[in-house]
Amino acid sequence: MKILVVGKGGREHALVRALSESASKPELFCFPGSEAIFELAKPVDADGLHSLVGWMLGQGIDLCVAGEESYLVKEEGLANLCEAAGIPCWGPKKEAAQLEASKEFAKIFMQRHGIPTGWAKATETLEEAREAIGGVYPTVLKFDGLAAGKGVAVCADEASAEEFLHEVCTERRFGAGRVLVEECLVGPEVSVFAAVSGPEYVIFTPARDYKRIGEGDAGPNTGGMGAVASRVLVEPELMERIEREIVQPTVAGLEKDGLGYRGFLYFGLMLTAEGPKIIEYNCRFGDPECQAVMPLVSGDLAAFCLEGAKGSLDAGRLTFDEGWSVCVILASAGYPASSRNGDVIRGLEKVEGARVYHSGTKRQEGAWATNGGRVLAVVAGGASREEAVEKAHAEAAKVDFEGSLRRGDVGRMHFE
Numbered sequence: 152m153k154i155l156v157v158g159k160g161g162r163e164h165a166l167v168r169a170l171s172e173s174a175s176k177p178e179l180f181c182f183p184g185s186e187a188i189f190e191l192a193k194p195v196d197a198d199g200l201h202s203l204v205g206w207m208l209g210q211g212i213d214l215c216v217a218g219e220e221s222y223l224v225k226e227e228g229l230a231n232l233c234e235a236a237g238i239p240c241w242g243p244k245k246e247a248a249q250l251e252a253s254k255e256f257a258k259i260f261m262q263r264h265g266i267p268t269g270w271a272k273a274t275e276t277l278e279e280a281r282e283a284i285g286g287v288y289p290t291v292l293k294f295d296g297l298a299a300g301k302g303v304a305v306c307a308d309e310a311s312a313e314e315f316l317h318e319v320c321t322e323r324r325f326g327a328g329r330v331l332v333e334e335c336l337v338g339p340e341v342s343v344f345a346a347v348s349g350p351e352y353v354i355f356t357p358a359r360d361y362k363r364i365g366e367g368d369a370g371p372n373t374g375g376m377g378a379v380a381s382r383v384l385v386e387p388e389l390m391e392r393i394e395r396e397i398v399q400p401t402v403a404g405l406e407k408d409g410l411g412y413r414g415f416l417y418f419g420l421m422l423t424a425e426g427p428k429i430i431e432y433n434c435r436f437g438d439p440e441c442q443a444v445m446p447l448v449s450g451d452l453a454a455f456c457l458e459g460a461k462g463s464l465d466a467g468r469l470t471f472d473e474g475w476s477v478c479v480i481l482a483s484a485g486y487p488a489s490s491r492n493g494d495v496i497r498g499l500e501k502v503e504g505a506r507v508y509h510s511g512t513k514r515q516e517g518a519w520a521t522n523g524g525r526v527l528a529v530v531a532g533g534a535s536r537e538e539a540v541e542k543a544h545a546e547a548a549k550v551d552f553e554g555s556l557r558r559g560d561v562g563r564m565h566f567e
């Protein structure tokens with residue numbers, strides 16, 4: 152079986168590694184990939200989606216796995232182009248990927264299918280947004296488009312709301328687009344992942360990520376500074392409720408709307424006092440949640456995704472470890488406002504009994520060096536959360552580079 156994975160970050164490194172460990176032992180390729188990923192998957196000579204699909208046809212690729220979301224909505228859409236070429240794709244078509252690409256589309260979808268979520272209003276102008284906020288704080292403002300994780304602001308007061316609206320509506324920081332004014336939901340957050348193939352779904356191990364840069368959730372939002380995953384993160388009764396009230400109606404809604412979803416679907420949830428509510432969908436696995444979840448999955452992920460891409464899911468192909476997994480991110484100095492490249496990474500060879508996934512690294516004079524904001528993910532498992540936490544931090548502490556940033560409370564905050 153020949154599989155191409157699309158993407159280049161730590162999530163794709165974890166996906167490629169999990170696929171490489173699949174019982175069916177696929178031959179792997181990655182586009183655009185990274186030097187670390189190329190240790191497990193061959194690079195692809197392509198430039199743009201059309202040339203990529205042409206390359207897949209030429210190579211006889213059996214399955215395309217979409218890691219990163221941007222390709223799903225670029226040009227005609229990765230999955231659409233794969234379908235036209237007769238190549239199974241594990242990732243949704245452009246029409247369905249609007250669930251992530253457009254916050255307004257997702258909100259209308261949730262409302263139409265009776266899926267619990269916060270109140271929201273789409274606004275066109277600064278004045279309309281102010282009116283929708285109506286002086287009620289905190290409020291949540293969202294740019295209606297892909298904004299690399301920077302398009303959401305939870306505003307505690309008028310000053311921060313005005314600042315965000317100014318950036319979006321006046322400076323057009325993310326380009327043209329509407330702003331969604333949303334009710335601010337309160338409660339613990341949890342990320343639930345499902346593999347979806349038409350009307351069928353399989354729920355993976357849930358996770359919780361650490362979005363802010365600083366310990367105790369201080370400072371600005373990032374792509375994610377760590378994650379913790381375990382089956383027992385969510386109580387069984389609550390998971391049943393999430394499945395009944397959110398996952399099932401979403402999958403049924405996708406079918407009803409003729410969107411024919413295939414791929415991983417990420418439910419960003421808030422566990423409010425009134426019950427679980429959905430904040431957002433992402434049409435992919437989470438990053439860094441994927442790095443935490445994948446080590447808990449064994450069996451044949453490659454065969455599972457291939458069958459899913461062709462229209463059926465066999466949960467029996469996979470086994471989910473009952474333990475805990477903790478992922479600690481090492482980020483480069485200045486992240487998330489900026490990042491540094493070219494700092495030599497030391498100590499990787501000392502890491503034992505933990506997995507290291509590369510998010511932003513490059514080879515430099517025979518050594519690994521930083522090449523981006525998030526640099527590495529160090530992931531350790533354990534029968535208990537404490538065991539996994541201690542191990543992940545102990546191993547992450549062995550790795551270092553100039554100005555490296557790590558949250559010491561990953562796996563601890565929210566639990567202790």
Ligand code: AMP
Pocket residue numbers: 269291300303305333334335336337340362419430431
């Ligand atoms: P998103 O890009 O939609 O995932 O939003 C990023 C983060 O903003 C989420 O993980 C939440 O922490 C927060 N957030 C988004 N929407 C809401 C909401 N309606 N209420 C409270 N917090 C939210």
Ligand code: GLY
Pocket residue numbers: 360374375433436437438439440
């Ligand atoms: N960790 C959050 C995300 O992948 O969107």
